[in-house]
Amino acid sequence: MAELYTFGYEGLAIDAFVARLKSAGVETVIDVRANPLSRKRGFSKTVFATALRAASIEYRHVVAMGCPKPVRDQYKVDGNWATYTRGFMRHLSKNEAALSEVASLAKGSTCCLVCFEADYERCHRTFVARGAAKLGGFPVLHLTGQTAIPDGDRLAVA
Numbered sequence: 001m002a003e004l005y006t007f008g009y010e011g012l013a014i015d016a017f018v019a020r021l022k023s024a025g026v027e028t029v030i031d032v033r034a035n036p037l038s039r040k041r042g043f044s045k046t047v048f049a050t051a052l053r054a055a056s057i058e059y060r061h062v063v064a065m066g067c068p069k070p071v072r073d074q075y076k077v078d079g080n081w082a083t084y085t086r087g088f089m090r091h092l093s094k095n096e097a098a099l100s101e102v103a104s105l106a107k108g109s110t111c112c113l114v115c116f117e118a119d120y121e122r123c124h125r126t127f128v129a130r131g132a133a134k135l136g137g138f139p140v141l142h143l144t145g146q147t148a149i150p151d152g153d154r155l156a157v158a
Contacts, residue, residue, distance in 0.1 A: 009118075011145075014043065024110075028105060099132055133151075
């Protein structure tokens with residue numbers, strides 16, 4: 001059965017990040033950042049895609065799955081995760097075609113949704129993964145530097 005991974009690059013160097021993707025068997029990275037730019041070396045779109053290609057991992061950017069700026073900006077002001085979640089879920093419900101694209105990619109390849117945040121429970125990529133998994137009927141696993149955590153389960157597996 002296909003699995004859909006998620007992974008945040010916070011705290012990792014590009015080489016370690018790519019090595020972890022390879023060790024998990026990821027074939028395609030789906031970048032779900034609205035703006036695939038990063039102050040962290042190696043993670044801006046063009047350089048990131050090049051590093052992934054060098055490791056035989058395909059790169060796809062699905063811009064519609066990024067969190068809208070007004071939702072991000074509000075979260076920066078109030079830090080209210082419930083408000084952030086409602087805002088992003090409204091956005092997700094209006095972007096079914098992009099969510100279907102993610103599910104379709106995940107059915108055809110071992111995919112990993114990528115964003116910055118290390119904590120998948122505080123990142124929109126988890127909502128994207130759950131939505132795609134619901135459409136595709138596959139499980140979601142959240143990668144860390146060392147483990148894979150099944151969605152909804154804080155226990156790590158190798």
